[in-house]
Amino acid sequence: MAPTASIDLKAPGKRIGHIELVWSDDVHAYGVIPVPIVAIVGGDGPTALVTAGVHGDEYEGLVIARSLAARLEPGDLAGRLIVMPALNWPAVEARARTSPIDRQNLNRAFPGGSEGPTALIAAFVEGLLPEIDIAIDLHSGGTQSIYTPCGYVYAMGPRAFRARKLAAAHAFGAPVTAVVAATASSGSLSGACERHGVPMVATELGGGARLDRAAQAIGEAGTLNLLRHAGVLHGTAIATRTSFRHTPSRRDHVMAPIDGLAETVVAPGDIVEAGQLVARVWPTDDLARPPVEVRFAEAGMVMAVRTMPMVRRGDTLCHTGIPMSDDEFLGVDR
Numbered sequence: 465m466a467p468t469a470s471i472d473l474k475a476p477g478k479r480i481g482h483i484e485l486v487w488s489d490d491v492h493a494y495g496v497i498p499v500p501i502v503a504i505v506g507g508d509g510p511t512a513l514v515t516a517g518v519h520g521d522e523y524e525g526l527v528i529a530r531s532l533a534a535r536l537e538p539g540d541l542a543g544r545l546i547v548m549p550a551l552n553w554p555a556v557e558a559r560a561r562t563s564p565i566d567r568q569n570l571n572r573a574f575p576g577g578s579e580g581p582t583a584l585i586a587a588f589v590e591g592l593l594p595e596i597d598i599a600i601d602l603h604s605g606g607t608q609s610i611y612t613p614c615g616y617v618y619a620m621g622p623r624a625f626r627a628r629k630l631a632a633a634h635a636f637g638a639p640v641t642a643v644v645a646a647t648a649s650s651g652s653l654s655g656a657c658e659r660h661g662v663p664m665v666a667t668e669l670g671g672g673a674r675l676d677r678a679a680q681a682i683g684e685a686g687t688l689n690l691l692r693h694a695g696v697l698h699g700t701a702i703a704t705r706t707s708f709r710h711t712p713s714r715r716d717h718v719m720a721p722i723d724g725l726a727e728t729v730v731a732p733g734d735i736v737e738a739g740q741l742v743a744r745v746w747p748t749d750d751l752a753r754p755p756v757e758v759r760f761a762e763a764g765m766v767m768a769v770r771t772m773p774m775v776r777r778g779d780t781l782c783h784t785g786i787p788m789s790d791d792e793f794l795g796v797d798r
Contacts, residue, residue: 466576466587473503473546473592477538483588485581489565497565497581499553499588501546502533509543510597512696513662514687515589516548518570518601518653519562520555524669524676525602528683536697543696546592554581561606572651575659589653593660598632598694600687601653601664604679605671609780611768612732613679615641615686615706616666619793620658626794628663635693636665636686637704642767643788645712665690672771708793709785715761717783718742720775722756723749727773728781734766736784743781748774760784 471481482498514532516525529549536545550556551570558564566580576587593599605611615638617629633641649655657664669683670676693701711717720726720743728743730736737760744755764784775781 466591467499467584469501471501471503473501474505474544475503476505478502478504480533483585485584487565487581487584491565497554499548499585500550501548504533504536504538504541504545504547506538506541507543509541510695511544511546511595512691512694513589513592513596513599514545514547514602515551515600515653516602517550517552517556518603519606520550520552520558520560521606521673522602522604522671523674524604524671524680524683525667526550526556527675527680528602528687531684532687540697542698543597545691545696546596548589551589552582552585571653572649574651574653574656586656590656593656593662596657596660596662598690598696599653599657599662599664600636600690601666602669602683602687603667604669604676605768605771607673608772609768609770610670610672610732611668612640612766613669613676613682614638614667614709614767616654616668617641617643617664618654618658619643619645619710621661623794625661625663629665630790630793632663632665632690632693633706633708634704635701636667636690636706637702638667638682638686638706640765640767640785641665641706641708642668642785643708643710643793645710668768671768708788708790709765709767710788711767711783711785716764716785718758718760718781720745720777720779720781721758722747723776724756725773726770726775726781727755728769730766730769730782732766732769735764736760736766737763745775762786
């Protein structure tokens with residue numbers, strides 16, 4: 465059975481509570497794991513869901529969602545706003561990507577179930593989605609990577625649904641929006657929104673296990689503007705635009721060819737050419753061996769780079785995106 469909320473999510477006003485994960489192990493023998501939730505109801509307009517902390521080491525979204533829940537009052541809203549500012553609470557508490565209780569990744573756990581705390585959280589959100597008109601899921605690069613601040617949308621669904629996602633991405637107004645093909649994980653929150661016909665804009669805002677204030681500002685402004693665009697917040701949305709970049713193949717992900725120390729020479733947001741140097745990977749166990757040079761297979765924009773220089777073969781050093789027009793987004797099906 466999915467968890468229940470300690471507050472009425474539909475009653476007018478502002479209510480702060482938690483969802484109750486009933487779970488018994490060596491640490492939580494007879495209690496519950498409380499996952500924070502805020503419901504702000506100001507009118508009969510659309511309902512928005514804002515989430516952060518799907519991964520517990522992504523701090524920009526945690527601050528944005530927490531601040532949003534504190535600042536907004538029922539009088540600010542034409543509809544209903546549900547904020548879950550630390551969705552994967554066990555991971556947030558542990559400052560980790562995955563839950564320390566069951567070692568599961570919440571963004572691969574949908575539609576959820578009862579087999580562990582992570583699945584229970586996913587099941588609660590999955591059950592909530594039929595009531596949601598627009599969703600925003602705030603991510604960043606976490607401990608292991610740094611992103612150029614960007615939105616993130618799936619290239620899936622009928623053309624009319626894609627048009628709603630296109631408009632939402634422009635309303636969020638990040639400098640760049642990454643477009644992920646239809647092969648992306650159905651176990652993610654984005655995938656769950658696709659199943660329920662809920663337009664979602666996710667984000668990747670900085671990262672590197674610290675708070676990127678510039679990326680935070682982009683996320684805060686984008687969230688408020690998208691909520692106005694959707695009719696959840698009172699006020700008129702500012703006309704904003706984004707630039708789409710998509711990753712049509714795994715060739716856009718540059719992998720470490722050997723174990724070693726990666727000397728990366730590119731940064732998020734760089735425009736690169738095919739054949740350009742990405743990194744030199746220095747073997748650490750044989751000082752007589754020269755470094756292995758890693759080069760881009762294709763031109764594009766660097767969307768993210770790895771922060772940790774020590775790598776194992778197969779670790780992602782960076783990944784890139786190539787330009788996509790609005791018309792291509794509306795028609796793409798890869």
